[in-house]
Amino acid sequence: MNKLNLRSGQLITCGPPNQQLGSLTFPIACRTETQDDFALGLKLLHSFEYEEAEKVFASIISEQATCPMAYWGVAMSTFHPLWTPPSEAELRKGANALAIAQALPPSSPKEAAYINALAAFYQDWATVGHRPRCLRFAQAMEKLAARYPDDPEATILYALALTAAADPTDKTFAQLKKAGSLLTALAPKYPNHPGIIHYLIHAYDVPALAPLALPAARKYASVAPSSAHALHMPSHIFTRLGLWNEAVASNLGSVAAAQCYAEQAGLKGHWDEELHGLDYLMYxxxxxxxxxxxxxxWTYLQSITAVEPLSFKVAYAYAAIPSRYVLENRQWQQAAALEVPGALVPWEQFPWQRAILHFTRLLGAVHTDNKAAAQAEWAALQRLETILKQQKDAYKAQQVHVQLTTGEAWMRWQEGKLEEAEALMRRAAALEDSTEKHPVTPSEVLPARELLGDMLLAMNRPGEALAAYEVNLQKHPKRFNGLYSAGLAAERAGKLSKARSYYQQLLSVAAASATRTELTEVRRFVQSQASPSIHTTNSPSLGAKTA
Incomplete structure (x- = not known):
């Protein structure tokens, strides 16, 4: 028991004072007075409030140390299937908790099945990789759900397991669709179950399926407003669909809740969930x-000097937030000189996140004609890709390989080797299209297919550039640069009605306080098309070097 080092202390939630986290029932074969506590822990678990969920399960153990499902709850709290893989300490805690649960007299065959299914994930954790163990958990949950078809939690957790084990390169989305269909079937009978609503959003968090999750996205925050993650998670779908006002509102709420949590928890600095929301808000x-x-x-991020825990989300935000700003605005000199943030983040532990910074500087160096600097950044990306390959992290290694290929494409473009540049850029776009983005990010810092369009436009091939931009907008709808560049390419290709359509879409998503200079020329063009007597010779510009 002492080795478990369970979390303890007062339960912390922000938002409504009466802990609104949705509703569910899951009877367990322990003392009657623990039923409500177990349901509370499970609701927190379904909204990824893992630290607080563990506190609840630990409190049950302190009152009734022979309750097997309380140990199952602790092990689920350290698993977090859709986040980064558990640390060694978390794996030890989860495995030890399950060992105690399995050593206790079984309360019921169903509870034993739950415990054994989760044990399939923790078994041989020191020698078997994370994804194979996720697959084992999914297979075990499939059997459990089939054995207990009247138990909604079994089906809900099976859907979660399917989503966690989904292959990011599977463009049929077979497992995600299956997870979504299982949850959709349960939703009418359990309309306020946090797991059903939350996991529907995760299952459909890909461009092709995102519209199916919009009802859940618009409901989740009202069902579980006491969870910071429930306030944030809908923004994944809002971002997928280009619903920027809703994405902003969602993340303003989640950032405020995360700040509240840090204060109530007595953290020395900020909570990592706040920085996750900041990246989505920036985007x-x-x-x-x-x-x-x-x-x-960005300015606020620079003022933050301490974050707990110092997780992969924190490293990603520190790399992505400044990179997004300079790249989206094509501030190439600032991109070339972007500094790696200070000592707060141990960057050697986060090679994928650090690669974003080198990629940003590489593009900045290319567009400011600094070949030596571009080559140095490309070499840095190579080293980081090698590290990720050595770590057997194939997904992140491939993401860095996309950056390497993109960087090499623009280096060849800088040298005037246009055919080679185009071939490399098309290869990078195809590779990026072959996988899905990581849930930690709202989007790649710059989509590769959008960069292909930029290159083709710089080569004075607007018709082909327009085709690239249009394909990119299918995956990244209503992006400012996507709409603007598509309009610009259409204009240069002589497709004025299409240019007007894209420019009008851009004006419809631009905030009233938007300050991008491109909007002035866009408005002038739209007005000139509405009034033929008004003519302008100044068309908008990508602001990039032309070939």
Missing amino acids: AYLQQGDNPRAKQQ
Whole structure:
């Protein structure tokens, strides 16, 4: 028991004072007075409030140390299937908790099945990789759900397991669709179950399926407003669909709740969930052309000197937030000189996140004609890709390989080797299209297919550039640069009605406070098309070097 080192202390939630986290029932074969506590822990678990969920399960153990499902709850709290893989300490805690649960007299065959299914994930954790163990958990949950078809929690957790084990390269989305269909079937009978609503959003968090999750996204925050993650998670779908006002509102709420949590928990600094929300908030503001508010997020990030826990989300935010700002605004000199943030983040532990910074500087160096600097950044990306391959992290290694290929494409473009540059850029776009983005990010810092369009436009091939931009907009709808560049390419290709359509879409998503200079020329073009007597010879510009 002492080795478990269970979390303890007062339960912390922000938002409504009466802990609104949705509703569910899951009877367990322990003391009657523990039923409500177990349901509370499970609701927290379903909204990824893992630390607080563990406190609840630990309190049950302190009162009734022979309750097997309380140990199952602890092990689920350290698993967090859709986040980064558990640390060694978390794996030890989860495995030890399950060992105690399995050593206790079984309360019921069903509870034993739950415990054994989760044990399939923790078994041989020191020698078997994370994804194979996720697959084992999914297979075990499939059997459990089939054995107990009247138990909604079995089906809900099976859907979660399917989503966690889904292959990011599977463009049929077979497992995600299956998870979504299982949850959709349960939703009418359990309309306020946090797991059903939350996991539907995760299952459909890909461009092709995102519209199916919009009802859940618009409901989740009202069902579980006491969870910071429930306030944030809908923004995944809002971002997928280009609903920027809703994405902003969602993340303003989640950031405020995360700040509240840090204060109530007595953290020395900020909670990592806050920085996750900041990255999504930065991205949404940028797509509205609202540079002042976007810059505020970067400035605020620079004021943060301590974060708990210092997780992968923190490293990603520190790399992505400044990179997004300079790249989306094509501030190439600032991109070339972007500094790696200070000592707060141990960057050697986060090679994928650090690669974002080198990629940003590489593009900045290319567009400011600094070949030596571009080559140095490309070499840095190579080293980081090698590290990720050695760590057997194939997904992140491939993401860095996309950056390497993109960087090499623009280096060849800089040298005037246009055919080679185009071939490399098309390869990078195809590779990026072959996988899905990581849930930690609202989007790649710059989509590769959008960069292909930029290159083709710089080569004075607007018709082909337009085709690239249009394909990119299918995956990244209503991006500021996507709409603007598509309009610009259409204009240069002589497709004025299509140019007007894209420019009008851009004006419709731009915030009233938007300050992007491109909007002035866009408005002038739209007005000239509406009034034929008005003519302008100044068309908008990508602001990039032309070939």
